[in-house]
Amino acid sequence: MTFSFIFYLIINTVAVLAIAPLFMSIIKKVKAWTQGRRGPSVFQTYFNLAKLLKKEVIYSSHSSWIMRVTPLVNIAAILVAALFVPLVFVPEPVGGIGNIILLLYLLALAKFFMALAGLDAGSSFGGMGSSREMSISAIIEPTTIIVFAALVFVFKTLNVFEMFITSAATGTPATPTLILLAISLFIILIVETSRIPVDNPETHLELTMIHEGMVLEQSGSNLALMELSSAVKLTLLMALIINLIVPFGLATSLTLGTIVVAAVMFALKGTILAGIIGLFESSMSKMRFFRLPSLFAMAFFFSTLIIIIEVFA
């Protein structure tokens, strides 16, 4: 483990923690604008997290240790997963860090514990949320695997770091396979972060909520950790799209100048992508549960097409 890798560990974690709530707020702001409202300040998510961290945690008398460890497991798994997706600086990969299959499993681990916690408190809404989340996961998981497999076929490596280095070196943003991949990854992002048309992150209406249903029983600092981990998950999936499709500015060598430029570029590109997500959400209504597979089929279609092209052409 070299100095640059240790530096990477620190800078990536700091960057992802610092910027994740901002992207969350930008999406909310854009959605508010499209609805003709002023919307909350772009720093509102930071204030919310700070407030929640100071509050007392209350557990249901029916809950077990699952409820107590879930926020910690969740944030730990997501933060480690965030280390697999460099935001501003790509070092040489060390050990298993950056392995795309491990990345998938880390995300699945977080999701698994969240679903368990939804069931644990014994509230009916939590159970419903978990049940829905797991049904959706069962359908989206094969699609996610195919999309990531397409990534692996295109870049000929299992390591996210090497993918980023390749894409940063070529620097051409618009090859056709990457356009199709971007669409697939965007659908994965929408599904994995529980956004419209799959789930509505702003509602607590029992008929529709999925993600909110599972975290309904969380309170205080535990809730803050859950919210933070979902923001970090959003950021890491956004970083995956940004650094693969529009990699210009991404730092591959460790100098102060390149890293500052890369950080500014990432914040800019992330803001634009968050705006696109907000507009996408505003332009759609939530889909009926049984129509969701057609959305996933789209991602599946494009990524299988990429694999076909890569294998045969």
Added chain:
Amino acid sequence: MIDPAFIQDVIRVLFAVVIVTAAYIISTRNMISLVSVYALQSLTLVFMALALYSLEGTTVLLAIACITFASKVLVIPYFIATIQERIRIKRDIEFHFLSPTTSLLLSMALMLFIYIALAHIMEGTPGRESLFFFGAVIGISLMLMGMMVTFSRKRAITKVLGYLTMENGVLLFGMFVTELPFIIEFLIIIDLIILVMLTTILTVGLDSTLEDYHNRLHRFHLVEDTEEGP
């Protein structure tokens, strides 16, 4: 002079756009966006013809671009959109045989099949490795995907859009593979047929008698009612 390699890259990107629009046309239920996506697909073909023109310099391609732009980007979508507004159907949620998800999966298999088949047919010919091979594959796939739309949707207006997509596939195939002057005549005629078919199917229905015709015109608000309709 523009770099040929750059133009080939542009054409590849346009291929991706064609595939995305075709997938959208197969799977969407929102008819208003269906028409605009069809127009976008036709516009992509226009750009593709222009790109090919700058690569090859055949004026016929320029003519194809102009005719496609006039008919398929402007006239036909405008026409369908107007009719759609009148008959007040916004969504198409009825399907024969295949759901959109299945059609998408099936079209994937179709593309693979066409790819392998064409690769066998063109084995050893100089066209095998080039862009033109891809053009042929996507052209035929688009044709078959359009056909799938035509037979899996129940509403006449979506069937017509499926037919138009099929025709786009023919155009794409024609641009990349066959002799051009023949294709261009073919296109004009087909476009005219489509225009006629649109008017007949959508406003009257091919099965109707002349007595029915008047009733249907009233029902679909195509003529202003002077008294209460039937």
